[in-house]
Each structure stands twice: as C-alpha cells, then as structure tokens.
Amino acid sequence: MRQITSRPRLLAILAAAVTAIPGFCLAQTVEAERPRQAMVAAANPMAAEAGLAVLKRGGSAIDAAVAVQVMLGLVEPQSSGIGGGAFIMHFDAATGEVDAYNGRETAPAGAMPDMFLDAAGRPLPRNEAMLSGRATGAPGAMAVMALAHQTHGRLPWSSLFDETIVIAEDGFDVTPRLAEHIHETFPQASAPDVRTYFSRADGSPMQIGDRVINRAYAGVLRRLAAEGPGALQSGPIAEAIVRRTGAAPLGGTLTLEDLAAYRPQAVEPVCGPYRVYIICVPPPPSSGAALLQLMALLDRTDTAERGPDDPIAWVQFAEASRLMYADRDRYFGDPDYVSVPVAGLLDADYLDDRARQVGRRAASRAPSHGTPEGVVAPGPDATAEPGGTTHFVVVDFEGNVASVTSTVESYFGSGRMVEGFFLNNQMTDFSFRPTDADGAPAANVVAGGKRPRSSMSPVIVLDREGRLVAALGSPGGNAILAYNGKALLGLLGWELPLLEAFALPNLLARGENFNGEAARFPAALREEMDRRGVTVRPGSGEASGLHGVVVGPDGLTGAADPRREGMAIVLEAVQ
Numbered sequence: 001m002r003q004i005t006s007r008p009r010l011l012a013i014l015a016a017a018v019t020a021i022p023g024f025c026l027a028q029t030v031e032a033e034r035p036r037q038a039m040v041a042a043a044n045p046m047a048a049e050a051g052l053a054v055l056k057r058g059g060s061a062i063d064a065a066v067a068v069q070v071m072l073g074l075v076e077p078q079s080s081g082i083g084g085g086a087f088i089m090h091f092d093a094a095t096g097e098v099d100a101y102n103g104r105e106t107a108p109a110g111a112m113p114d115m116f117l118d119a120a121g122r123p124l125p126r127n128e129a130m131l132s133g134r135a136t137g138a139p140g141a142m143a144v145m146a147l148a149h150q151t152h153g154r155l156p157w158s159s160l161f162d163e164t165i166v167i168a169e170d171g172f173d174v175t176p177r178l179a180e181h182i183h184e185t186f187p188q189a190s191a192p193d194v195r196t197y198f199s200r201a202d203g204s205p206m207q208i209g210d211r212v213i214n215r216a217y218a219g220v221l222r223r224l225a226a227e228g229p230g231a232l233q234s235g236p237i238a239e240a241i242v243r244r245t246g247a248a249p250l251g252g253t254l255t256l257e258d259l260a261a262y263r264p265q266a267v268e269p270v271c272g273p274y275r276v277y278i279i280c281v282p283p284p285p286s287s288g289a290a291l292l293q294l295m296a297l298l299d300r301t302d303t304a305e306r307g308p309d310d311p312i313a314w315v316q317f318a319e320a321s322r323l324m325y326a327d328r329d330r331y332f333g334d335p336d337y338v339s340v341p342v343a344g345l346l347d348a349d350y351l352d353d354r355a356r357q358v359g360r361r362a363a364s365r366a367p368s369h370g371t372p373e374g375v376v377a378p379g380p381d382a383t384a385e386p387g388g389t390t391h392f393v394v395v396d397f398e399g400n401v402a403s404v405t406s407t408v409e410s411y412f413g414s415g416r417m418v419e420g421f422f423l424n425n426q427m428t429d430f431s432f433r434p435t436d437a438d439g440a441p442a443a444n445v446v447a448g449g450k451r452p453r454s455s456m457s458p459v460i461v462l463d464r465e466g467r468l469v470a471a472l473g474s475p476g477g478n479a480i481l482a483y484n485g486k487a488l489l490g491l492l493g494w495e496l497p498l499l500e501a502f503a504l505p506n507l508l509a510r511g512e513n514f515n516g517e518a519a520r521f522p523a524a525l526r527e528e529m530d531r532r533g534v535t536v537r538p539g540s541g542e543a544s545g546l547h548g549v550v551v552g553p554d555g556l557t558g559a560a561d562p563r564r565e566g567m568a569i570v571l572e573a574v575q
Contacts, residue, residue, distance in 0.1 A: 103144025
C-alpha cells in the first residue's frame, strides 16, 4: 500500500516549532504570485538538459527524474546508474503530501553474515571485497523509479529514455571529473571492465575530451523503455548480471530468482521540525532520521544565532554530529530485519539529554551511543561507506518536486560491467564483522534479502503552512549526513543563499576524528576551532555534491555544488 505523510500530519509536526522564531519564513509568497517555472539541478549538464527536455514536453518531476537518472548512468557512471539503487522523496504541490520511495538494493537469498570474513574469521580487505562478485545486490534504481512513476508520472514511461539513447549512440566527451576517476588509484579504476571501457584504441586510458560511445547501454535502455524495470529482473540482461557476479574472484550467490523477487517500497517519510520548518527524509534503512536528530540537537543550541564566522558554531556542529553518528552507527539497519528506534532517537526528552553534551569546546573523548526508548541493543557496527553517489532535484511546472539520491556505492560500483552499465557493490555497505566479541549481532549485519544501511538522505523542507521551501541532498558516503546538515544549517539557520550554504566548508565529525576541508576555513577561524578542540584534517573521502532548490518570493533558485561540474537550470514557462 502506498503510504504518505499528509498535510494535516505535517502541520501537526510543525505546530511545536512555529513559536521558535515568530514571523520568520523563507517562503511567504502565495503560490499564484510566483512565476511559473520548472528546474533541474544535477551533477552533469547533460543530465540536467535531459530532465529539462522531458519537462518541456509536459512531463512531471518524476518523469524528468527518470531521464536524469539514466543519463547520469551514462555520463557519470562512477557515481550512479541503472545497476544501483536510490531513495526518492516527492512533494505533491496540489495536495501538499510528501511521500518516499525505497529503492535500496537487497542481498541475495544466499548471502550469509560471514560472507566478508576470510578463512580465519577476519574481515576481508575492503579493496578485495569491493571487487568481488559477493559485493553486488539486486539493483533497485529503475524499479523504484517505475514505482514512483506509476503514481506521479504524466508521460509514457517509454518516452523517458530518448535523450540518453541518442547520446549513448552518438557519444559524449570525457569530462574532467570522469577523467579524474579513470586515472585514480582506487581499486575499481584498475578493474578489467573499467580499463577496457575507458581505453583508447591504443589501449591507453582515456583523457579529458575523448569520446565515449556506448551502444550496449542504448540497447538496454530500449529494452527498459519497452519492458519496464522487468528487463533487468529476467531475461538476457538479468542472466548476464548473474553470470558476471558469479565470476571469480569471490563469486557471489546472486541468482535469477533474487533479481525477479526484488520489490521497491513506497514508505512513509520521517518528518521533524527545525526552527519553523519541517524537514522530511526517508525512513531506515536510509539514515535520514539521523539527519533529523542532528538538526534537532542543533536546534537546542544557539548555533543558528552565531553564524558561519563563529568558531563556537562549528564546534557545536561538530559535537552534535559526533552524538548523531554514535547513535546512527549503533542502531540503524533494515527495519524489516532489525528494530530501529527512530521514535526514541527523536523523542524530545532524549534529544534534550543528548544536547546537554554539546558544549563550546569539543569533548576530549568521542561520545558513546545513547539508550533511547525502544532499543533492542545490537552489537557495535563495523561498516565503512565509500562515497560513489549522486544527488539531483527536479521541480516541474506544477510545483511537484523529486529529490533523489542514487548510487552504485563506491566509484564504478564493483568495477564489473554488464551490457554497458556498472554493477553495484552495495553489499559492502553491510558490517563486515557480524558480531562483537560476545556474539551480539550488529544492526547492519548481512542477511539474505536484507537491504544494507544507507547514509543517503534526500531532503524536502516545508514551511509553517506546509508549502515547499527547499529540496536538497548530497553524495559522500557516511559524510552525506554532515554535508546535508551543513547545508540545512547554512540555509535555514544562518539564512544564507542556497549556493553559499553549499559552498560552506565541509566538516565531518565522527568518533575521534574531525575531517573536512581544512583549507576552506579561514585561518583565524580554524585556529580558534583548534583551540577549542576541533582540529580539522583533510581526508573525509569524497567531496560533497550538493544539489538543490529554494522557493522564494521571486520563484525558484537552484544551486549546484561548486566542488563538482553540475548545473542547476531554471526554466520559465512559455505564456
């Protein structure tokens, strides 16, 4: 059954927050007064243009999202693709309803808790596991897109692939960011399928501006257009996926039955207040509820009043982040398999108690997880999450919004290609170590049919009347929560323009580490942060790729993270 978060429920959630800052609201203009506009913000200009082409034909936000996704799978294959998974947040402008879709991959039925342990019971080296056949789960990106399209689509499904088919057959030029990943030192860059796909005629790796033609991908898209996502779940493409994942080294257990059994889920979002806003995110196995916890902790401090030039504000952000990650890492997993105490983590009394640990100096020791109501105590987690992911936002002319985070897990997924697209390595998002020394299982332990925990948390923000204020999200592995939190703090707390909020320095505070973009902090600010115990060091993994939109009195303002090569394009309706 399709579940939604209705306008009355959203307004009830907001009722407790509206007294915080009376009269303050980013989106105060009546919808009819705004110009009629549409927008796409995505990590590659060709993907944005593909979405705009669908909008110009009268397509909905979800229609355009399908076109954006399949184009990104072609031109940004290091980050996402049809062989991966996605979470979708959708806002319906006519009803004010927010709904969510879970397209996270599922483990094969034959997956076992010890599948990433060696013969001696030790976790496999991550590089070895990521390139293995065991790394791939049943993909969900196209299945979840099709599920959302059933409710929110306007154009025929078969018409949403045309732009990408043309580019796949005619070719596209290697961009600087793609070239960087082709020449990187991470394991997938040297995987045989990656090297073959991105090789020149003389066998040397492609460079910026080289032409990539992918007729096999065009053929797959034609089948997807004609048959729907079932084209990946049975028949010759599915058979090729099973063969490729079963190949050495460390062949996996994925079967045709696993692919055929995959089902995306329409799920109820989790929504919570920050200042006078409602922030809505997907439920577990997404970590969106952890993002809500971070914002609620910040809401219990004076961080918003301090501003981005105040070192105490960044210390408070870091300390709230460490508390959030301690809880997220301990408790989050697939709710169909483990009890995730979302209500307890967002309970006002629990948040009040946790927020008392957010000081003006960093604690000398990393905080431990709390004990919220509803906990079924799992063992400690041993999950590592690389950041090969993308985020995009689409707004159609009716004001409907799709906020989508999509991934193949790490760069180029498992490095294994089938019919012109890369397979995910999402199974390595499970905890490699299934139990602690006493035998207590981790919440995110591997199990057949289970979906791994995800940091992906696409965001929809509403105002006190339940109207759209913003939609945003980011890639970045476990840093996604920090990137999204920083952007929301900058936009809603510090009242910065969206692009300035995205451009703020990234700070990932998790456990004992304070990683991030040290060079982006002004020297004097960084020195004061260091004096207060937050010494920012480079090395948090992939840079953010924030994309989003804000609704203001003059219409839509989109933004693309300056760290990448994306684009946000606003389209005016033809009168």
